[in-house]
Structures are given as C-alpha cells and as structure tokens.
Amino acid sequence: MNASLKFLTSHSDVGMLHNFGSINLDHFYRVPHLVRPGETLAGHDYRVGLGGKGANQSLAMARAGGKVRHWGRLGRHDAWAKELLEQAGVDTDSIALVDEPGGHAIIQVDDHGENAILLFPGANHGFSEAELSELIEAADPGDWLLAQNECNALAKALELAHARGLNIAFNPAPMTEDVAALPLELCRLLFVNRGEAEELTGLPEGLRRASCSTP
Template sequence: MKFLNFGSLNIDKVYTLPHFVKEGETLSSDSFEQYPGGKGLNQSIALSKSGAQVFHAGKIGKDGLFLKQKLTAEGINVEGIVEDGLITGHAIIQVTPTGENCIFLYGGANKEITVEQIDQVLEDFNADDFLVLQNEINSLDYLINAAYRKGLTIALNPSPISDTMKDLDLSKIDFLLLNEIEGQAISGETSPNKILDHLLSNNSNLKIVLTLGTNGVVYRDKIQEHKQEIYKVKVKDTTAAGDTFLGYFLSMISQKADITSALNIASKAASLAVSRKGSSSSIPLLAEVLGKDA
C-alpha cells in the first residue's frame, strides 16, 4: 500500500511577534526563521515518519529546490514533483509567545498543477493506495474524480477553507479530516454534533475526523463514534499540529489499527509537534510517539 500526497510545497517564513498584527499596526519581529513548509509537505513527512511509504506530487519554482531535497531526505519519493513553476508557494507566519499562529499564503506554483501532470502521476497508483489532498493546490475536482475512477482511498483535509470546498463531491471522499472552523464553513452548523450530523446525513460514506482544539478530537462514521482527549504539553508552536495528526492517523489506519488506537497515537504525535518550534521540523518519529507516556 502506497500513499500519494498530491499536495502543496511552501517556503514558511516565520516571524515571532508579541501579538498578531492588527489593522493599521506596524510591529517589529523578535526573530525570523525560514523552514520547508506547506500542508502537503508537512503531511507527507508525518506519513513517512509514522512508517508509511509516501510519494509526493506537486510543483515548485527553482527557488524551492530545497523543499524537494527535504522530502528526499525524509525517505519520500519525489518523482511526481515538477520544477517549472514561476515561483514557489510561500507562507507568512506570525507566532506569538504563547505558541499561537496566524498564517497567510501565496499559492505560487501550487496553483499551476496541470491535468497532464495529474494523469501522469496517477498512472502509478491503484485501488490499494491512498490519495491525500489539501486545499492548497488547484484542480482538486479533477484529482478527486480521476482517483475515484481508479478506486483509490481518498482522504481530504479542506484547509485552508474556501467556498470551493462546498462544491466538492464529498460522496467520493473516504476520510474527511477537518477542524471545527472548517466544519462550520462546510456544514453551516456551529456545534460539533450538528456538524457531524449534517455531513453524514448528506454523505453516509464519510469517515470524519473533527479536531476540536483543547477539547480533543472526535471520529464518526455511519456506525461508530470515538472521542480522544488531547495530551497536555507546553505549547511552543502549533503550526504543524493538524498535519502531524493527519499523517499519523491515516498511517495507523492503513496499518490496520483500530480507530481508538489511531486517534490515540495521532494525538500523541500532535502533542509532541506543538511542544517544538517549526513546522515540518517539529514532526516526531514513530519511536518518539510510541515512547511518549500516556
């Protein structure tokens, strides 16, 4: 079983500030750091570190070659990444002393994915494999339809949320992994129970993982529901928490773990990630996660 992550590749530019910049305000940053990033890259690294066989597809510009090198160093196949983008996507990230973050993105090459590239990449995958998607690249509709026809298991993380997410055919999605804000935007509901009820009433095929911040996470499908509390740690940077959780959860599921175990291990991994600075660099190895005390 293989994981194809057709996902974003970004350069993360991280600024530490006393608080998030307000309208009309100018702040001096206490520090600046640059990291490999993008939800796609982060999720691929989380999948790989949790033991999955990962193939990453996407697009970068010549300024982003170090992102490809980073993935290769993490044991990820990068044959599906092309380098002819105009400029690599990047993120401007504000981080406060309490570890909260505020992010805005420029899509760059992530928004230049072609149908021809998609078709070529998908030739090497079949119904035994997973496709992982986020909302940081273009042509999601085409990708979902093409992968569905081939019988791939499709996992979607609709982040960053946008109106286009409401138009996607969720009947073709197997795993929907999202946070409360994204759930509200897609469903129009505000409470976690109503979000889950709405999504499943319209798409009974879905297996939904809804993260609730400090209130943990809930999994629900048409026959079962499971909840998982967070592991409390001193938070330094929450940037890659959701990506770490997703990678570990899907990897555990692919290895035939039950839902309870997958949620538990993914939550431990996310707690380790937020206790460290950085995005992809904060993602722990499986041995660290399994060795973490409950």
C-alpha cells in the same frame, strides 16, 4: 498525527500513499507587535522552514513508516525543500521543479505569541489537468490519494482518482466556500474538525449530536 493518518500508516495492506499537497516555505519573523497599516517595523529574529499542509503530512506519514509519494510543484531555487522530504523517506519523484515562484508564507509572531500570516500559493496552484492525469495513471488501483485544500484542480483530481480505483482521503483545510462544490461523495475518509463538519453539513454541533443519538 491525527487518527486517520495513523490508520493509513499503520496498516500494511494500505499500499502507496499518494499525497497531492502543497509545499510552502515558511518565513518566520519575530516582531515586537504585528505590523500596522502603513508601518515599517524591524524584526529581531528570522528563520525559514518547510511548511504547507501537504508537505507536513508527507513528513509525518513517512516518519511513521508509511510508503509516501508526494505530488507537488516547487520553485527551482527551493530545491532544498525537496531534498529535505527525500531525506525523511518521502518518494519525491513526482515533485516538479518549475520556473515560477514557489508557495510561501510570511509569518509574523509578536512577543505575546499572536501571529499574522500572508500566504502566497505560487506553484501549488499551477497543476494542469494533463499533469494530474499522468500522476494518477501512474498510481495503482487500491492505492490511496491524500489531498488538502491548498492546491488547484481538486475536483478533477478527485474524479480522476476515483475513476482509477484509488481510495481518497481529503482534508478540506483551509476551509473555503468552494469545498462544498467538490465531489466529496467520492472520498472514503474526510479529515474534519468540528467547525469544518458544521460548515459541510449545515448542522450546528448540538443538532448533529441529537440526530446521531439513540433513544
């Protein structure tokens, strides 16, 4: 868990953490090599697990003692993932089971540890403005909204959350060109790595260090 998430889960006055985040099912295939174009390849191991940056962060924060409510969308046949989050202490009342394919990833891992990932966002990209308005109105001013760049309608979610008086923490991963157009000035916390910081600021690491240094 990074330092920002530790901050959110270690302060008793933080209140409820509303995590507007992805829920994916990760399908792992062990293969002798990554599949080449036009090739059919047999894998020699398979497992499925809970994934998605949103779900993983909800699990981590709940296990660290935070009060976490996950906002998500999941295919009905994947209800076991909702049960897994609930067993970990996550409030799952705001996870909708829907009649559409859920988000999932197909992950190849070869014998050298290299991987290739195909991601299908599925239900994670099905949030309506009406759904978001209802979720945000149910939150108390002063609560926190945590979001990642794996669900749709992010700009509207940030605007509505700010208007409601929520503190906003945002993780731009996976980084895309659309992130720069989001109202990031509404966020109280940004979780960024070095590469993401360079993309958002337009400054190379060395120049940014120089601009922040003191004589």
